[in-house]
Amino acid sequence: MADAKKSILFIEDDKFISEMYTRKLRQSGYDVDEAMDGPSGIEKALAKEYDLILLDIFLPNKTGIEVLNELRGPEGAGLPNTKIVIITNYAQDDESRAALESKADGYIIKADVTPKKLVTLVDQVLAK
Amino acid sequence: MSNFDKLKRETTALLTISSIVTVLSGLIAGILLALLTQIETVYVVIISFSAALLVSVLYSLYLRKVLNMPYVYLLRAGGGEGSTPQSIDLDSLSYARDITGEIISQIIQLADKINQQNTDQSGQLNVLSSILNSMNFPVFGLNSSGNVVYTNQTGLNIAGKTYEQIKGQEFNLVLPLEKDGQQFVDTWRTDCQKNKITDDTTWQNIKISAGSSRQTYSYDVVGHFERNSSAGVESIIVLIDRTAEHQYDDMKVDFVAVTAHELRTPITILRGYMEAFAEELEPAMNDEQKRFLEKMQVSASQLSDFITNILNVAKVDKGALQLHFEKHPWNKILKTALDDLSLRAEAHGKKLEVNIEESLPEVAVDPISIVEVINNLVDNAIKYSAGSDKIIVKSYMTKNNMIETTVQDFGIGMPTNLVGKLFTKFYRSHRSKQQFGGSGLGLYLSKAIIDAHKGNIWAKSKEGEGSTFGFDLPKYADVADSLASNANMNNNILRGSHGWIKNHSMYRD
Numbered sequence: 001m002a003d004a005k006k007s008i009l010f011i012e013d014d015k016f017i018s019e020m021y022t023r024k025l026r027q028s029g030y031d032v033d034e035a036m037d038g039p040s041g042i043e044k045a046l047a048k049e050y051d052l053i054l055l056d057i058f059l060p061n062k063t064g065i066e067v068l069n070e071l072r073g074p075e076g077a078g079l080p081n082t083k084i085v086i087i088t089n090y091a092q093d094d095e096s097r098a099a100l101e102s103k104a105d106g107y108i109i110k111a112d113v114t115p116k117k118l119v120t121l122v123d124q125v126l127a128k
Numbered sequence: 129m130s131n132f133d134k135l136k137r138e139t140t141a142l143l144t145i146s147s148i149v150t151v152l153s154g155l156i157a158g159i160l161l162a163l164l165t166q167i168e169t170v171y172v173v174i175i176s177f178s179a180a181l182l183v184s185v186l187y188s189l190y191l192r193k194v195l196n197m198p199y200v201y202l203l204r205a206g207g208g209e210g211s212t213p214q215s216i217d218l219d220s221l222s223y224a225r226d227i228t229g230e231i232i233s234q235i236i237q238l239a240d241k242i243n244q245q246n247t248d249q250s251g252q253l254n255v256l257s258s259i260l261n262s263m264n265f266p267v268f269g270l271n272s273s274g275n276v277v278y279t280n281q282t283g284l285n286i287a288g289k290t291y292e293q294i295k296g297q298e299f300n301l302v303l304p305l306e307k308d309g310q311q312f313v314d315t316w317r318t319d320c321q322k323n324k325i326t327d328d329t330t331w332q333n334i335k336i337s338a339g340s341s342r343q344t345y346s347y348d349v350v351g352h353f354e355r356n357s358s359a360g361v362e363s364i365i366v367l368i369d370r371t372a373e374h375q376y377d378d379m380k381v382d383f384v385a386v387t388a389h390e391l392r393t394p395i396t397i398l399r400g401y402m403e404a405f406a407e408e409l410e411p412a413m414n415d416e417q418k419r420f421l422e423k424m425q426v427s428a429s430q431l432s433d434f435i436t437n438i439l440n441v442a443k444v445d446k447g448a449l450q451l452h453f454e455k456h457p458w459n460k461i462l463k464t465a466l467d468d469l470s471l472r473a474e475a476h477g478k479k480l481e482v483n484i485e486e487s488l489p490e491v492a493v494d495p496i497s498i499v500e501v502i503n504n505l506v507d508n509a510i511k512y513s514a515g516s517d518k519i520i521v522k523s524y525m526t527k528n529n530m531i532e533t534t535v536q537d538f539g540i541g542m543p544t545n546l547v548g549k550l551f552t553k554f555y556r557s558h559r560s561k562q563q564f565g566g567s568g569l570g571l572y573l574s575k576a577i578i579d580a581h582k583g584n585i586w587a588k589s590k591e592g593e594g595s596t597f598g599f600d601l602p603k604y605a606d607v608a609d610s611l612a613s614n615a616n617m618n619n620n621i622l623r624g625s626h627g628w629i630k631n632h633s634m635y636r637d
Binding site: 014016017020021023024058085088089090091101105106107108109110111112113114115116117121124125 | 404407432436439628
């Protein structure tokens with residue numbers, strides 16, 4: 001069962017996808033904010049401490065990987081109380097896997113994750 | 129015996145037999161001719177014998193040319209004579225390994241002889257050095273500690289250092305070579321020192337960044353190990369440039385990845401909103417409408433799986449399919465996969481009959497890819513079982529102590545002589561092309577996955593009666609040791625068909 005106090009920032013430029021997932025997450029009791037590109041995503045992430053950031057890769061102005069690196073910093077210690085999960089339809093490159101496993105808390109393929117399944121995975125990531 | 133030695137032996141045998149047969153034929157022909165004509169027997173026999181011998185010699189020379197025997201001539205120690213090496217076809221990888229091993233063996237023998245003779249061999253050493261420096265592939269000689277004791281000019285170029293800088297240094301520091309996160313040269317050398325007298329091996333598609341621009345090159349790396357070599361060179365590493373060939377595969381994977389991304393985006397939206405319809409509108413739907421929605425969901429799911437298949441096939445072709453092995457009870461993996469597949473089967477009017485032996489042992493599997501194999505086999509059974517609604521799935525221990533899983537349908541089947549081609553990429557029989565859609569990729573991919581699991585996949589079929597597809601897997605206990613050092617075993621990551629998340633809780637979906 002989702003904790004109603006948990007907050008999520010969804011950084012996704014495709015409005016259809018953003019609406020679809022955000023709708024289900026809100027129905028499940030999460031407080032969800034949205035950002036449509038990398039720079040506004042970073043701005044919101046630094047202005048408020050979110051429990052989870054869902055981050056697309058192919059974003060305007062700055063890619064999701066650049067956003068991840070900027071938020072986590074070179075040592076990977078940035079935003080220590082915020083989980084960051086990449087949510088994308090891009091098949092993960094083997095060479096980037098190690099780097100992502102050190103800074104991200106998950107890598108999800110959207111086409112294999114319906115809104116209901118996303119809620120399950122979010123519950124899992126935020127569970128203690 | 130190496131492939132090269134086998135080839136030489138077989139061809140020599142062929143030449144010898146051909147010669148004997150030709151000569152005998154000539155003799156017999158001569159004797160018959162003499163009997164039938166007035167000519168003196170002895171003259172006819174001599175002429176026939178000579179003609180047969182001449183034909184035999186010419187035929188042998190022709191056979192040698194046709195077979196393109198790639199003899200490589202090196203300096204003969206002590207003689208100073210030599211011949212120019214003939215061109216070597218390095219396109220065949222095992223052939224390249226054998227030829228390279230042959231060259232390296234002869235170089236080592238030559239170096240040994242020079243050492244032992246302890247005379248001024250500077251002339252021969254200069255020639256040897258010239259030959260190695262003229263080779264356009266890097267050669268490194270390592271001692272038993274893994275330090276570089278020799279390299280040619282191409283080796284210095286790729287390392288970007290001078291000979292003084294690398295001599296005596298650890299090879300892994302001079303030229304770090306990694307595959308799957310492991311420095312494989314050290315692992316291989318250690319294994320050879322424990323278990324082998326001599327060894328030849330190859331690693332494919334190893335990436336190296338070189339040059340001032342740090343461009344990435346792709347090499348096949350050949351290793352030759354020789355215990356107790358008195359020349360002090362215990363192992364030799366040779367790099368064969370495959371950048372041009374692998375670049376095409378790399379570009380293909382990037383193109384496929386971008387295309388898959390674009391195709392997956394609308395699928396994401398379709399699946400997401402269909403789920404919303406199913407949850408929120410289902411109470412208002414009649415049975416027929418519910419079935420429509422179910423079929424839409426199944427089709428979207430199949431399309432998503434197909435895109436994943438294409439991505440994986442591109443990776444297989446590139447040699448880059450990376451699997452993550454985990455210990456799992458086989459019953460659980462199979463039952464979970466079949467639960468999902470039952471819905472798909474029902475949507476097509478089929479029923480899955482499942483018979484799984486109790487207490488099957490644990491296996492080491494990549495859970496995502498092994499489920500893809502199960503999906504592919506059951507999907508094929510659904511597709512090709514027209515006229516029958518039953519599909520039987522079984523899993524049991526075999527006498528060889530492997531866990532075998534079979535999928536049997538009672539559909540159209542196929543001629544036995546076509547079964548062997550089934551696992552070829554894009555292969556689809558003429559009849560299946562006429563009746564069904566499909567890409568011919570599923571079985572090709574399934575075979576690659578099962579091979580990587582150290583299992584076997586097979587098929588048998590009878591036209592008009594149906595087909596059975598099966599694969600076996602080793603028990604976890606039988607492969608645990610080899611997996612212990614595998615860098616891909618990361619137990620802190622929970623992987624699924626959707627991707628991965630870090631193990632923040634004990635819950636697994």
